[in-house]
Amino acid sequence: MKTIAITGASGFVRTNLTRYFGNLNYKIIPISRDILNNEQKLKTVLEESDVIINLAGANIIGKWTPKYKELLYSSRIDTTKKVVAALNQITDKNKLLISTSAVGIYDNKSTHDENGTFANDFLSNLCQDWEKEALKAKSSNVKVSIFRFGIVLGQGGGAFAKMITPFKFGLGGVIGSGNQAFSYIHISDLLRAYEFVIENNFEDIFNLTAPKPTTNLFFTKMLGKALGMPTILPVPEFVLKILFSEGAKVLTDGQDVIPKKLLSLGFKFDYNDIKETVYGLVI
Numbered sequence: 001m002k003t004i005a006i007t008g009a010s011g012f013v014r015t016n017l018t019r020y021f022g023n024l025n026y027k028i029i030p031i032s033r034d035i036l037n038n039e040q041k042l043k044t045v046l047e048e049s050d051v052i053i054n055l056a057g058a059n060i061i062g063k064w065t066p067k068y069k070e071l072l073y074s075s076r077i078d079t080t081k082k083v084v085a086a087l088n089q090i091t092d093k094n095k096l097l098i099s100t101s102a103v104g105i106y107d108n109k110s111t112h113d114e115n116g117t118f119a120n121d122f123l124s125n126l127c128q129d130w131e132k133e134a135l136k137a138k139s140s141n142v143k144v145s146i147f148r149f150g151i152v153l154g155q156g157g158g159a160f161a162k163m164i165t166p167f168k169f170g171l172g173g174v175i176g177s178g179n180q181a182f183s184y185i186h187i188s189d190l191l192r193a194y195e196f197v198i199e200n201n202f203e204d205i206f207n208l209t210a211p212k213p214t215t216n217l218f219f220t221k222m223l224g225k226a227l228g229m230p231t232i233l234p235v236p237e238f239v240l241k242i243l244f245s246e247g248a249k250v251l252t253d254g255q256d257v258i259p260k261k262l263l264s265l266g267f268k269f270d271y272n273d274i275k276e277t278v279y280g281l282v283i
């Protein structure tokens with residue numbers, strides 16, 4: 001039986017990971033703030049663990065004031081530094097660190113596999129620094145994989161729970177122009193991808209997105225159709241900028257991303273396109 005330690009607040013992905021791997025008889029150790037801030041406790045937990053999943057980070061959707069941008073940075077980089085420092089003290093047992101990143105690392109000018117071109121903005125730079133910090137854990141006994149998340153869609157929480165509410169009342173609509181790319185992954189495929197990488201002990205950078213990205217417009221139409229509701233109330237970009245300032249880019253400036261490395265290793269997605277994904281969630 002393998003042991004998995006998980007950082008991060010009790011959010012949607014962590015809750016589902018805990019349930020999924022618990023059902024597979026893995027031992028799960030949540031890394032609380034108390035453990036994270038105690039060097040000896042953290043080292044003890046990591047010594048007991050075969051796999052460390054690093055999910056820590058404040059919610060990226062928010063008003064990006066200077067103070068909030070500091071929180072976005074520190075909640076990711078500082079947490080990862082602590083995990084890496086503890087791992088670097090452990091030399092007698094093989095480990096796999098899977099650290100989170102996001103497809104926001106890429107620019108929006110083309111379709112990207114894992115070797116795609118990075119943007120030069122706050123979100124991309126945050127992701128780049130986050131990945132660089134995690135990769136410092138690589139050693140003779142520690143493997144490091146990076147998971148660049150698309151938008152995670154699943155029932156009962158996360159982004160989809162927030163998206164679907166206005167649609168249920170016929171108030172859904174495109175965000176901004178609707179032409180921005182929309183790279184996503186069904187929560188079921190995300191969980192299976194974790195299992196796939198862990199069971200095969202893979203070390204690499206992976207895009208965690210469905211094989212067929214779409215646009216916000218097509219996602220909106222598909223969700224409205226699945227629910228039998230109109231999608232005639234767009235959310236103008238200027239409103240988002242008022243609400244989220246620079247953070248509006250997360251909603252209005254999507255990336256077109258494909259999971260080339262997972263596919264090349266033989267991983268099979270259950271939800272390949274947006275129709276399969278949306279209908280799998282609402283029907």
